[in-house]
Amino acid sequence: MILKTNTYRFVLLSFILGMAGCSSTFQAPIEDRNGVPPRVEQPKPVVNNGAITIPLSDEMVDQSQRSEQATTEPLSAAPEATGMPVSPTAIRPAQQNTAVIALLSEANNYSEEGDLRSAQSTLQRAQRIAPRDPEVYFALANTHLTLQDYSLAEQVALKGVSLVQGQANQLNRFWSLIAVIRTAAGNTNGAKQARDTANRY
């Protein structure tokens, strides 16, 4: 019995020493990722300084950041629209690029399928090609509206307004969209103002 125990101890000790020896010998030049728990469910996107991120693992984003994000104030409402009608200097509507037309149509398909993320990234691709094309902002504002991100939807639509100065039809269209966005956001007064502005064109 004693012998057996001793042998057992010896083997155990050797094993431990061996393990220690092994672990120093077999230094893999690699980070062992086996400790990372498998992803059980799709992690929730995290918003950080404007970036939308799906964490690699739950430990990745620390909690302090999250609580900060939770308290991040929403973007404030747009400044009031100036009230008086003018004869504004018109921007000639630029001829739409065929590449942009193709991307807008692709984005529209994504939106109809409910894939708003793809729609957004396609629209941003269009925006880089034609950063002054109001149609890009109109579609982008609509995706934010569908995602119920009302403040960003409104800002994007206002950006569109700044690109269609002097084009009555377009101004009507954009201000009408802003009215819809503000209504959805529960900003009744703002919606009425936007509706009135739209009606002037």
Place this chain on the structure above:
Amino acid sequence: MATTKKPTRSRKARKTTPTFKQKLLSTSYKVFFAMIVLFGIALVFVDIHIRQQFEGKRWAVPAKVYARPLELYAGLSLSLDDLKIELRGLGYQFVSKVSQPGQAEFSTSKAIIYSRGFNFPDGNEQAQQIVLDFSNDLLTNVRSYQGNPISLVRLEPILVGGIYPLNNEDRDLIQLQDAPQQLIDALIVIEDRDYYQHLGISPRGIARAMWINIQAGSFVQGGSTLTQQLIKNFYLNSDRNLARKLMEIPMAMLLELHYSKDEILEAYLNEIYVGQEGARAIHGFGTAAHYYFAQPIQELKLHQVALLAGLVKGPSFYDPRRHPERAKARRNLVLRALNEQNSITDAEYKRAITMPLGIVERSSLLKGAYPAYLDLVKRQLRETYQDADLNSEGLRVFTSLNPIAQNKAEAALVDTITKLEKLHGKKLKQLQGSVVVTEPQTGEVIAIVGGRQTRYQGFNRALDAVRPIGSLVKPAVYLTAIEQGYTLISEIDDSPYKLAMKGGQVWNPENFNHKSNGMVPLHEAIAQSYNLATARLGMTLGLDKVISTMQRLGVTRPMNAFPSLLLGAQGLSPMEVATMYQTIAANGFQMPLRSIRMVTDKAGQELSSYPFQLKQTVSSNSIHLLQYMMQETARIGTARSIYQHLPADINAAGKTGTSDQQRDSWFAGFTGNRLAIVWLGQDDNASLPFTGASGALQAWIAYMASETLQPFVAASPEGIEYVWIDPQSGQLSAEYCLGAQQMPFLLGTGPTLAIDCVDQHDDNPVSKSIDWVKQLFR
């Protein structure tokens, strides 16, 4: 008693006498048994370890950072030369007739590209032949080789960097089928001829090596099989000793037991060490192909793969950049061996040995070429990701870096610095500078230069040099004035100004030329950058109001409410200045400056996106008035040298800046498609022999002149009206009047008193000089 004790004793004695031998035997037995168990356990442990590592294929793959892909479509502003910059960055071979991906051919107004294709997160771009027609700096037509029009196609993005782990291993994983067969043949013929026959070790190889070692009296040769080399690279450190050698053997055999030859070979191709660039260790043939030839491995030719195979024996000894002769001899040795084995024909052999090494200059490699931009990307990434994820997960980071703009910004800065040093000689000890370029509508950062040594990964002045901004602060002062009811023609006082401060000090600002200009209209005070008028105006408006305006323009740094802030004593980095001017260029919409578009995992699955975000913080009307004044600055103010070099219709807007005692030279300005901030100065804060206009502005102009520019279009918002005024008196005038100038006003704030005017004649020189204003806003 005795009888009972006796047998006990005798039993003891019986036991004691023979047991010594027995004990020894038994101990030996125990030790032997333990060793077997231990060895067995160790083997099992090693086996588990090997399998875990191998099957997980957990190489630490650094995050790859890509530039923006070049989008090609009819109507794109792009010159043939710009396209060549992009294609060189991608390692395309310029040939007379394209025949495979990664090649391009050019004529005077046409280019044919055989693209490589790329798996973008939002879809696959196929490798294809694209025909491009150019007219001046415009891409007029994009079609397929068969002549079908293509509405939009993306080239693959340039790999501009990686984010390496602490051991600085760079690795670009390939699959076995990606590797040219000739590379595999060459490796086997030169490193391990029995590869497909042996069981992990080659007794013949070991015997040969031992013989050589005995002869040499030391351990000089390995005789390792590819499997053993893999084990060595994969699991063991690189010390050459017998223990390691002994460990290699069972490990190699275990590996062979579990995995096929092809699996082991693929691991070998990705693991083996083949070069060193500074601290960065080049691992695997995928990385090596880019590092030595700037080409993907699939495109390598026989003479190139032979060189790579030859390098394995001693990447430093045979370094083709440092020892080209040695490398060539080694390559030819590999080729000869291939020929002897009949892997290649005599003709192939003869052709290949006459080829030059074909190694690209280190400087032409774009990986690591833009450290300042990469620095910004890393900082933005670290807000979301941990280092371990960045340097081992093989993440793919898609940035908005535009290599064409980056190259031009670097060239403009370096050329201007060189010229200034020549001009001023000894007064400049070590002139430095930095540039930030953004796309004004989207807020994407497209280029960053962190210093005159553009490839030096050191102090990033664009992000970290916080220097007094001088008159770059003035747009914030004048914007505040407009918001408080001033018009462009409001008279302000530029007479000498003194301010008694706490503690008996007196603030005594001066104009640049030490003269005062009396009463001046608001727009002239900013266009000519008058300090006295600005100081007095700012104090009237209130320092807190000016600071608040700067914050709405996007400055987040805490600012001291000292009067000197009004003349730019506040320090900001070029990047912060870019944020501030971005809001002005984007019509009052503040937006975060973005360098990253998307981060995906190695399979292309989106992890982070950085959507377009914006927030209007200044009304369109106020911004419009400010933009007008900044355009005037460029037309007839301190930045008027712009139009000696740029086309008249470009409508650039900007502001010069010179800090106290001329320590900093700044220019911040934008056109329709480019916002650029330039800073020049010396790291020791010494004074400069030039101003913002004669220094930084010149670099800005050089950059803009090299770009394909679009005019800045200042759309007049509905709250603005343009009125003809007489600039002298500030009174209402008319289009036909001599010297009349059209200026924007908030509705109802224009002058009401009309002046009697003189009818002008068409060729009046005075009227000509202000024609630009008349034509601007029609």
